[in-house]
Amino acid sequence: MNVLTRMWKREWPLHLMLVPGIVLVLIFSYIPMAGIMMAFQKYVPNKGLFGSPFIGLKNLQLLMDYPDIGRIFFNTVYIAVMKIVAGMIVPVTIAILLNELRKEWVKRTFQTLVYLPHFLSWVLLSGILIDVLSPSSGILNQVLGLFGIDPVFFLGDNKWFPYVMVISDVWKEFGFGTIVYLAALTSINPSLYEAAEIDGAGRFKQTLHVTLPGMLPIIVLMFTLSIGNVLNAGFDQIFNLYSPPVYESADIIDTFVYRMGIEQAQFGFATAVGLLKSVISFIFVSMSYILAYRVANYRIF
Structure with a gap:
């Protein structure tokens, strides 16, 4: 008890610092979980959570019978997987190229420029993309027109x-990902490059046999952790850029939940879809952490 008392006297300010964060998590993350009840109800707003009739798994059954649910899940996984793969390849490549720059001011300037889009919201970027990709006045279609190519309605x-x-998601986020891989490059022993140079390896072979193997643990770690985002295709981005003509390829789980719950007021059905996504995502996240521990020796706790 004396040891615990001394620890408490020494560390109580640190525990006190945790209180605001814990309160926010309880208010915004745990208390709203009571809304899961709506997935098993025919929710009526004026009756509330405890007055709406209980219908069991009928909302989930309705979800399984929904004609477009397969396409919606496919779109979600298809876009998310492409983002994960491209979001790994581009930052790794840029980090290696930046590492080859010898002038430090050039390296830092370029790194700052590619990092800036990360701080811009999709509300702002969507307006920029709509203007740039417009089939009538967009700069990209004007450039294509110089080569005799007909205008392309990229967003329609x-x-x-x-x-x-x-492509737009990678452009926005690859600067942030590059920082992680640049940090990994600093942990590579410079003597390995010297030994490779003595053996006659040029810069390209040094990259293949020293740089990439040195980055491999963090690459594997980031990839395994990204598995948990397989069902997160980017609601903010797609919601601000899609339209009814592209629902066939653009409609994902999150946008579907929004339309069903907010626009069509099918609260119970939308909650059931969101709950199913959460359960599947939880499984993927758990798998990603297990793989990260076994493959990259990374532990959360």
Whole structure:
């Protein structure tokens, strides 16, 4: 008890600092979980959570019978997986290229420029993208017109829309990801490069045999942790850029939940969809942490 008392006297300010964060988590993360009840109810707003009739698993059954649910899940996974893969390749490549720059001011300037889009919201960026990709006045279509290519409706064509989402998301976030891999590069022993140079390896072979193997643990770690985002295709981005003509390729779980719950007031059904997504995401997140521990020796706790 004396040891615990001394620890408490020494560390109570640190525990006190946790109180505001714990209160916010309780208010915004745990108390709202009572709304899960709506997934098993025919929710009526004026009757509330405890007055709405209980219907069991009928909302989930309705979800399984919904004609477009397969396409919605496919769109979500398809866009999310492409974002994960591209979001790994581009930052790794940029980090390696930045590492090869010898002038430090050039390196820092470029790193700052590619990092800036991360701080811009999709509300702002969507307006920019709509103007840039406009089939009538967008600068990209004007450039394509110089080469005799007909205007392309990038945000209104199901063939192009998913790839525009991936490319624009990578452009926004790869600067942030680059920081992680640049940090990994600093942990590589410089003597390995010297030994490779003595053996006759040029810069390209040094990258293949020293840089990439040195970055491999963090690459594996980031990839395994990203598995938990397989069902997160980016609501903010897609919601601000999609439209009814591209629902076939753009409609994901989060936008579907929004339309069902907010626009059509099917609160119980929308909650059931969100609950199913949460359960599946929880499984993926758990798997990602297990893989991260076994493959990259990374532990959360």
